[in-house]
Amino acid sequence: MADLTPALKLADDGLANSLDRLFELLRIPSISTDPAYKADCRRAGDWLVAELTSLGFDARLDDTPGHPMVLAKDHSAGASTPHVLFYGHYDVQPVDPLELWEAPPFEPALKEIAPGKTVITGRGTSDDKGQLMTFVEACRALKAAHGQLPCRVTILFEGEEESGSPSLKPYLEAHAGDLKADYALVCDTSMWNPETPAIAAALRGLVGEEVMIEAADRDLHSGMFGGAAANPIRVLSTILAGLHDETGRVTLPGFYDGVEETPSQIKASWETLGETSEKFLGEVGLSVPSGEKGRSVLELVWARPTAEINGITGGYTGDGFKTVIAAKASAKVSFRLVGSQDPQAIRKAFRAYVEASLPADCKAHFHEHGASPAIQLPYDSALLQSAKAALSDEWPKPAVIIGMGGSIPIVGDFQRMLGMDSLLVGFGLSDDRIHSPNEKYALTSFHKGIRSWIRILDAIGQQS
Template identity: 70%
Template sequence: MTELAAVLDHLDNTLEDSLERLFALLRIPSISTDPDYAAECRNAARWLVDDLVSIGFEASVRDTPGHPMVVAHHPGVRTDSPHVLFYGHYDVQPVDPIELWEAAPFAPGIREIEPGRKVITGRGSSDDKGQLMLFVEACRAWKALHGHLPCRVTILFEGEEESGSPSLKPFLEAHKDELKADFALVCDTDMFDPETPSICASLRGLVGEEITITAASRDLHSGMYGGPAANPVRILAKILADIHDDDGRVTIPGFYDGVEETPSQVLQSWQAMGTDAANFLGPIGLSVPAGEKGRSVLEMVWARPTAEFNGISGGYTGKGFKTVIAGQASAKVSFRLVHRQDPDKIRAAFRQFVRERLPADCSVEFQPHGGSPAIQLSYDSPLLTKARQALSDEWPKPAVTVGSGGSIPIVGDFRTYLGMESLLVGFALPDDRIHSPNEKYDLTSFHKGQRSWARILDALSRRGT
């Protein structure tokens, strides 16, 4: 029997014990956003340190201005194997509204939600305590069977992810020499479906802008001034309408600089997933894609940049009717970025686009709302290839490489402060109700997720194979 096979058998035989450990962690109400739970956040950090020490990690609670970090290190047996940094977070969301919970949120248990489908219940079961404990259990099994880990491992567990991570960037910068590894493993993601594991290879970046156009010095009577007076609502609406052409492409000069076409084999794999406009848009009451013509919905969400309008205001918007011409009109605009698009250049190009369309007597002010580049892992990366094969060996269906329409800030922070790329593998499901009452985590995800991380550690430890 190989080392890996023995580890997988051990994980099967100790599933009940691993559940009890997860339940103990889930019982700690580590709500990071509420100061009343600060002591519980520290209790969760201490619990994790004690557990990691018990399996041979050098682990400690690290204080920050907010909730503490957990940092742990363990050497690997293979001197030529890579050094990995595994990231998760032990803090959880508040439980309100409490009356909607079917069981106490911090009294975890097992429940059958449909024939043959058992789930772990409780706040944090999916986001992110259940997910991070999968990796810990995989490490525990390696140590129990062989007395070592297949590669060098550093662990970073955060206690403020659900409250904006205010301490994370300073901590990474202050401890970059200690935390720097060959690459990071991030567990806070989903499977494509209950039988299909996924690896997230791309995260879209973001540029947020709020613009305010001012015309007259005050709101005007539309009967007395309508016609001669510039109307900032009309001006704003025209500028926003100019941002897209009839094919759904963004018209801002230079917007597509750095945007690459997705490899044809990747597009084919996405097409094979069976997601089309009908089943993607149908549940939200839509049917016709509104983005770039000639692109599938998955390509639009995972691999193409966008410009979206998130709010428009100006003039009278209360009940009833008021015949005024507004003195000001505002809009909130967000750009999702891909590949090598530069957030600063996108912001500057957008502002120039607006200024060039501004009539005489009008002025514009801009307020930035964050900016971050996209994250893109090479689709043929050896790291991704090894992990994809390891996952395919474990689950009923082969692993798929996906993208994310949103952002996971920690991935950008690892690149910025530690110079590391990240591999994003998680085993949550879309119906896990994270951040909502009755959060759950499939028992299959918990069991096969442990086995998956054991396989990934083994695969990653073998350089050049």
């Protein structure tokens, strides 16, 4: 489509109606984790099916053992155009503690919180109803302006994201033919700041391990056995301390296999964001990075792998004092992965390291807590670059390509199960209070989010 002006104007002129529709959806208390709201979750799914059907999508509500999935398709652009799968979720978090809300959580409203700064208030405004509706309203404007979308679009709205997505993987397996597309679009992320949109090109993977070191057949009196008996707490502490060298690098053999350096132009763009170690860590009462030396704080949390000790137990930890040598000690350890690191190879290397470090009379037992690889969209991807240009045309400041330190399971599922890379573009802000009382979504995020998806869908369509 050569001229986006009509669609963008429709988005502007129809903003009040778009807000009315969003408010209708927000008023439905679709709390997925609470069985008392099961009917409301279905009601939200039905509402979305009806709305998408009215736009010309072939839409349906698919039952699952839990809450239903919304599946909708509009492939009128033709088989020669790119095919995208847009994912969002219509369920929301519980609202407790209710007394901390300044207004009823399911009575959305517009509120001016500062001169020239208006927000949409209510549960689900930012996570994720407001976000998913930016895409629906973008499709509305494009179809009204041009009669069709610029590319083939399939939409999947889940109803269990806030309760662990128990039905999602079986659904992906059962409906792979309906869902497979060229790319997935995920709108459940945030901007860098209110004027700077962001595309997340990388998500770190995760390996979880629990290790128990066992020595004597019972707890021992430290006066009678101290100095002679193996102490599992000391053994475990020594092993854990050896996971890092003096520069902060992880010592496991082969740990950095598959880890590539971040392109210099990407690191240079991160430097323009103005984030410093002092600023980043200062918010939590710290000041000095403890990871690999010579890396910026954004590189450490977005593009480098980690080994972190998440918990240690052993011996007597109650009130007072007990002179005991524990028979057992355990720790929970997590590894965040980047690039093409192999989760199972990391698990194997960790276990081999522990076994090789055991002194006489000690045994190690392991329990795994899941594993998933990192997700990395190539920085030179045509999809990434066209989306970046589209966002930069819409917002006051150019879009930035960022990483994310955590993991979004659906993105990994799309890649592993359907062979699709995901474009992560969201318009939330860091102070949106998602999962907390008084959740909000900036009116600018909603309005310009609609306009942004119009531009992105057009840019994708031009890749045909």
